[in-house]
Amino acid sequence: MAGAGVVSATGTEPETGAGTEEAVRYLPIAEHGMIGDLRTAALVGTDGRIDWFCAPRFDSPSVFGALLDAEKGGCWRMDPLCKVASRQQFYFPDTNILVTRMLTDEGMVEVQDFMPVLRGHDPDHRQRLVRRVSAVRGRMGMRTAIAPRTNYGRDPHRLELRPDRAQFITDQLVITVHSGVPLTACGDDGADAGAEFHLEEGDSVLFVLETSEPGAGCPGEELTREAAEQLFRATVAFWRDWLGRSSYTGRWRETVHRSALTLKLLTHEPTGALVAAPTCALPEELGGSRNWDYRYVWIRDAAFSLYALLRLGFTEEAGAFVGWLARCLRQGAERGTGPLRVMYSIDGHADLPEEELDHWEGYCGSSPVRIGNRAADQLQLDVYGELVDSIYLFNKYGDGISWDTWSDLVGVVDWLLEHWDTADESIWETRAGRQRHTYSRVMCWVAVERMVRMARQRGLPADLARWMSVRDAIYRQVMEQGWHEQLGSFVQRLGSDGEPPAEILDASLLVMPMVKFLSPQDERFHSTLKAIRAGLVADSLVFRYNAKVSADGLDGTEGTFSICSFWWVEALTRTGQVEEARLALEKMFTFANHVGQYAEQIGVTGEQLGNFPQAFTHLALISAAVNLDRAMG
Template identity: 80%
Template sequence: MSTARTGAGEDAHAAYVPIAEHGLIGDLRTAALVAADGRIDWFCAPRFDSPSVFGSLLDADRGGCWRMDPVCGVASRQQFYFPDTNILITRMLTEDGIVEVQDFMPVLRRHDPGHRQRLVRRVSAVRGTMTMRSLIAPRLNYGRDRHVRELHGYTAEFSSGALTVRVRGSVPLTAREGDGADAVAEFSLRAGESALFVLETCEPGADCPREPLRPERAEELFRATVAFWRDWLGQSRYTGRWREMVHRSALTLKLLTHEPTGAVIAAPTLGLPEEIGGGRNWDYRYVWIRDAAFSLYALLRLGFTEEAEAFVEWLVRCLRRGGDGEPGPLRVLYSIDGHADLPEEELTHLEGYRGSAPVRVGNRAAGQLQLDIYGELVDSIYLFNKYGKGISWETWSDLCAALDWLLDNWDGADESIWETRAGRRRHTYSRVMCWVAVERMIRMAHQRGLPADLPRWTAVRDLLYRQVMAEGWHEELGSFVQRLGGEGSPPPGILDASLLVMPMVKFLSPKDPRFLSTLDAIGAGLVADSLVFRYDASESADGLDGTEGTFSICSFWWVEALTRTGRVEEARLALEKMFTYANHLGQYAEQIGVTGEQLGNFPQAFTHLALISAAVNLDRAMG
């Protein structure tokens, strides 16, 4: 059983809970973070990218939260998922006994046209007699909108002009003393007794349910939701050594899927810092094209073909839309609906997680040029064409149009995979992925006999390859490096962990001497006990202040690179070490800091995708 424990003496009302001490629940439309002390401190509704209802994760005083606390002292807390589900249980061991809080968002069936969004909290006394206090303190629209509170016995309503939040309970809800914005419930439970709370949101003009809350309905919803998650996970073909970690990653990825559109978001949070007190705080509640190849690879390898098909359909819609209806390249990231207009603004009224400001909503990277995304897009559709049901003529035509643009524009500077803000550079990784785009198009044309300008495609493919080998190789370092040289000048000697993917995308054999030498150079320059930095920020100015931790996706790329080069025992040790950096539930934020703490938005899809790929390939290598 995985647990998180916190001491009884901490001032939980004022403190920020560590990023890692959270679990995720959701209903395939939005998600909430539940801290190990039982508070919900992040929840956006009705979608992942909607403004927050509870946001104390980003401002302990002004963000709002929903607490669930024993009145007596708490000796320790434990948090775990109900087996093979995304139902989260927080157990509190107190002076008076043991109490559990079950948190989940009901999902009753796939693609349910009548889906009703609810956040359910069931509190059960396991042993002893327990007095509990629940504080419901929403702060709508990231805490920017004032709301009116109305209390009706067992119901509390919080309404602004844009949203109504209704909480119904099986115990009375009353006014918080001296406060006109929040509601509280204080109740006692004996062993075997439960109290129930259900939160629902309603937009203006929507029909908000008002029927009485039946406690027995909670058990029906619980059982139906258990059945949904177990039925979904039962499709997995993975039976390897790390089943618990791989399946928890799969369940986490599913929680980050917006089922109505098929989109997979990067993370359900915004503003969580890459450095405590620093300014590298981004909004990740969108869909990066880059995630496509890794998402599809992971989903297809595990057997989740329905999710892969839905994501391909989403990708194709973006491909057809291009730059949101404008001529030019694909955008780096899109909204859940496939729109690329994501203006970035700062929420200056929020202090940020542990004082890490500014808090940004929206993402200016949507306007960057990142040429590598063409490789990731085409590779994802190539994989689907190979392992899925195949692509249509319309999709092939759209791909050819995108490739035509790339063939005319590949030899330029861009911001590339790490989305730096120091101006465009000629990145080696982008050239590798441009090669992938052209090479996979050639493969699909041959496999399916599809019409193609093969002489032109082949010529550009070979030119890209030769350029990487000539201008991306640093002879003195004995490694491929971050940026290309040119005109007889050597490239800057900057190592970059993104180049670990070269054998994964078939650019080089894993036993190629140049890749083996690159692996050794990255190991010496960017790896610290299985943890891998993206690059050395002191050598590669990225236009941003502050520092950052190691990137967990790069650590799993390191595992896979070791595996492919035959260093299996090293790969296994590195993978097992990375597992120890997961939180108590097997989930990862974007980065791991100097002291081992999780940093950045949480949980991050890209990291869990890389975990699945690394584990599956290492399993295969070990027989």
Template identity: 70%
Template sequence: MTTSPVAMTESLAAYVDDLWDAVVTVDEHAAVRRVFDAVDAGVPPEDVLLDIIAPVQHRVGEHWAANKMTVAQEHAATAINDRVIAALAYHRPPPARAEQGRITVACVDGEWHALPARLLAEVLRLRGWQVDFLGAQVPAPHLIAHLHQTGPQAVALSSSIATRLPTGDRLMNVPCRGIREFNGFPDQGRGGAHGLTSSDAWVPGERGQGRTDGSAEAHERAANGRRGRKGTWPMNDRQKTSAGEAVDEADGVGYLPIAEHGLIGDLRTAALVGTDGRIAWFCAPRFDSPSIFGSLLDAGNGGHWQISPVEDIAKRQQYYFPDTNILMTRMLTENGIVEIQDFMPIREEGDPRHRQRLVRRVVSVRGSSRIRTVVAPRMNYGRDPHKVETQPHGVRFTSDALDISLQANVTLRVEGQDAGGEFDLAEGQSALFVLETNRPSRAEPAVDLVDTRAAEELFRSTVRFWRQWLSQSTYTGRWREMVHRSALTLKLLTHEPTGAIVAAPTLGLPEQLGGERNWDYRYVWIRDAAFSLHALLRLGFTREAQAFISWLTSCLRGVQDGEHGPLRVLYSIDGDAELPEHVLDHWAGYRGSAPVRVGNGAAGQLQLDIYGELFDSVYLFNKYGGGISHDSWMDLCAILDWLLEHWDSPDAGIWETRAGQQRHTYSRLMCWVAVERMIRMARQRGLPGDLGRWMSERDKIYHQIMEQGWNAREQTFVQRLSGDAGQPPECILDASLLVMPMVKFLSPDDPRFRSTVRAIGENLVTDSLVFRYDPEVSPDGLDGTEGTFSICSFWWVEALARTGQIEAARVALEKMFTYANHLGLYAEQIGLTGEHLGNFPQAFTHLALISAATSLDDFMG
């Protein structure tokens, strides 16, 4: 009697569950016994390997990746599976004669996880191959030597760690006499990446064709069919996003979670450093310059700078040197602890000899370690070729637009377009790397060498700068650590030569994995910068506020009434309003989230709310920082004249939607703020202005909001005004309306505001995380969904506090702190599973944290 496929599948699932129970309880005898129960029941040994052992090992990997299993538990479970495979191989020997030929199976250089390769080796033996199984961590030169000595017909390489895949890919181009040409590096298996290379393609994922096949069709599958988009390599077939939508597996290879990064900078630009020791994002010499390292947005083609131990890393840690923006990344291995110190020295005032430098110091804190570094710049978003040459103290990378010199006190070798090397550090020893960028026309040989002593002084001077700056803070409340980290982050996002504050140092990080909501935030939004000024003033940083106001007033000089008014939504850091948006279509995007956009089309939108943020920031500075000049006042009066003629126009709104202009309630609210603040300044300072007209228009805006922005049936303010005063507006909630009492439009005790808070809490809030609106109810012209909006979550805290719900506000704030990354940094959005989404770190979020914490402190006394 033949067992049906359904019955066989159900019985295999039972064996999988039983084997899983055995490996997690570290019961080797039970594991072996259960596997042989399957064999005795008629399950073919190959099916035991692929459909019982492999799924269990995949589950082990998933639990480890989700922190549900410790490294020790993962090692123990893997060891049991390895011994189960050995027992199966011993009791079920392969055919006596190898009919298919000889094949070498090995792990790529640097890959210590050998079980996937072991699975592959045993399956190939069962299929009639003579297998040379070389195990884990096979250095490339030794592998090539072995191939020349043994002359196999094919080679299979395995990698379970995504960052090792490029190593295998490069090895494919090495010709070996007597072996078929290497043609690709497809992934294989359930969640693993054990792949066959050569014109013989093993495709056991396709059970009907699960054989080693030398056909042209198999060759095509191996070389092309499974290769990821844009030349990246997949780890498994499909990967689910948090929204439940699938993206190509290629999108996950070589990408840390967004939150697994820290930020360093020199007040001119910034770099993201991963917990894996990789600089994955760095633009120079400015925030908005083209990238040098951009693997954050294309792991294969973006460029990176990696420093890490050669051996397996058991644990990774990252922290900031206290009260500074110097980043410390620690990697713990069985042999010791390696620490990477990353920082960018700050230019001291009046220092004409200062050079823009990125310093990386590697220290063996405990034990001895072998370290590998790979420096792989890709100039101009990976579009410009460059030359590499060795120098007495390092290497030099030169393109048409940029010159990069890299000093090192260890030996580096040129590898194609890259440089790299391995070196040993005994306990207490260190290695030093210093990267400098210059324009080619100004480039000169590096004569200002940075030795160990000079590097130590750079470290100390950088510590002094950050601590002296932070000492100016007047905040002494309950949440000093989080507030001060946010202040330090805002300072990092400041372009000191101009005083501009960028929204974020990155571009293209997605609001939904695999989606199209990917924007360039390396510019100055009037809205974000105005809120930042408010936050800095609350902490006592008046110098930064003065610098921003100077930048802002320079943007206002000589403004013209363009298509969308005299004020632009965003500017470059030097005040340029022309920021055309285009797509880097040669980049795959973070985990496949394309398109990757440079520039920002929102610069050409009409967003009326920015006028309120502008006038409010000037008002606050006039009140707490310094007086406004006559010329600036006249510029503001001219801008207000335009606003009084256009405040009733539809616009794109605070959320910069691309679904057409609407009559947004928040935009009206901030127009009211603009007029009201000008009235206040005129009265307080005796400044000239048409106060009668101003007050009349202010009151018109007020009544319009109260009549057309209020839904009486649902008892809430809504996102858009109604078409006419006699018709209720559509009930679309918007979290931006939580700021009504913060801008003094309504009392927090007003019943209308309290019921609005209640409605938002019931519809847009999930465990203190707040959606800005529901795109299904309010289509925004973009496909896909997004996460919760972090600034709205902090506005929620303030709204709770202002309506007397102090305990609830405190709980919501503490919950939001738990969503920060390990360094206290926030992206623009938080997904429902806690992942960071959008550009990172974002000024808007950190300034809202400061505002929420300081306000709640005031309410709590």
């Protein structure tokens, strides 16, 4: 398999510094930290390379994509010229400014990476990626190599060099790198730019990357050291001021706040959208084909994120998302899947055609590399429950919803009342055809039940008799057809026509008491918890279902789902098993990477798998920690 030489230990040098021998081709997924400017994000490896960056938005084509093809994807390297003994990477406290330190026999060098954010909702925001390289101790020789490969490596570029900058020009994009040292042409075809330079202790060199459209001219002048320091301090102030609004003061404050900062980085501030992850096609199994594009807004993920942010007191973000959601609702395009789509682009479009990039080998040889997402055309009825529940919470804890939003919701629920008893693909987006999923029925009940609550709380006009009749019918169906008597558990799919359901456990049913469908002390939920413990839990890590029992239409296997592991913590908490919940939570914290971030899944040896970092995981961490804190007193 491609990808030999993958490092495995966080914060350590795998073999040798890039200045003396060939560097590793692929870092582990966990060996990255994220920076961003609330428009897009970049991943910075512990070896100083930027190997994933899309601009100007999260879902734009890549500028650097070596994370998905080490040879053809492009990256920006920053390496000492001598062997590196060790590396450390951390965030500047209470910010999203990433610091990578490299220790050598000759001294220590520090690379500060950040994308400046000066103020919230800045109409004059200027997108820049800043790299400040400083000699902390000793005299350091450094080498940088800037090798963009735009449009997923499909567009060629020409290089134009000036004394203070390099420009990489394509038909669609111009990338300008201002440099504090002269850059020269390098690379096999001379189309990349690089430099070798030396720093005395206390010296620093600045690099600033900007993108622009062809013909727009140079996007700015080189930053002076003083101006760069001002940008740094202003960005520090922005992040600390934002985090200072958090109401969380519990036991796991640093961990929870890092998750909150990660969720904020995944927010597209101009629209209020919140993407599931900044990456695409990172595999759920090394060498496998379960490689999806997560750079979009899943209604489900964003709704749960809204809940997490509300729990921490971030009502402004919640209001912005509700505004984005209201715009999506007004589109009203059914296309056979109802008035609400599973996912949308950042600006609210639902047309996300899936494409395979055959010219890229994929992370560690894990192909195909997919962009776009065919799941956008699926029917997932559970999203209606997650949508309405999030708006219910905002209506309760935020500024409240408008009459127009209520009218749109009534139209949505009217459609749901006619279609709730329909087979769908549900939360896990399987590709084996539609089934009658228990989780979808539970969330359909949530949608109708929360609409009843809002109507009563606000005195809003509603057909309460009809709503309550359907709500009760859904509830009875789940209790009668979603329960497996012999297994003693609720299961993934409903039975029908007197036939019992299949013995398929599903971790999504851990949320039943969280959404108030069942009391956490209900005997049926306790029995379900016991069955899930026996069938899906491996030392606090939880599989979403057993793929060998439940055919999902996909090849290969996958790791445990981190969101399910945090749901497990919360289920234990709500059923009074507080000590076990605390131990499970602490164990989950050990699977975070060195800067407290999580990918979608955890593999059999503890490696992080899937797109990184994933919003769904971090919002579940926040919810689990907040509720366990409350239970512990």
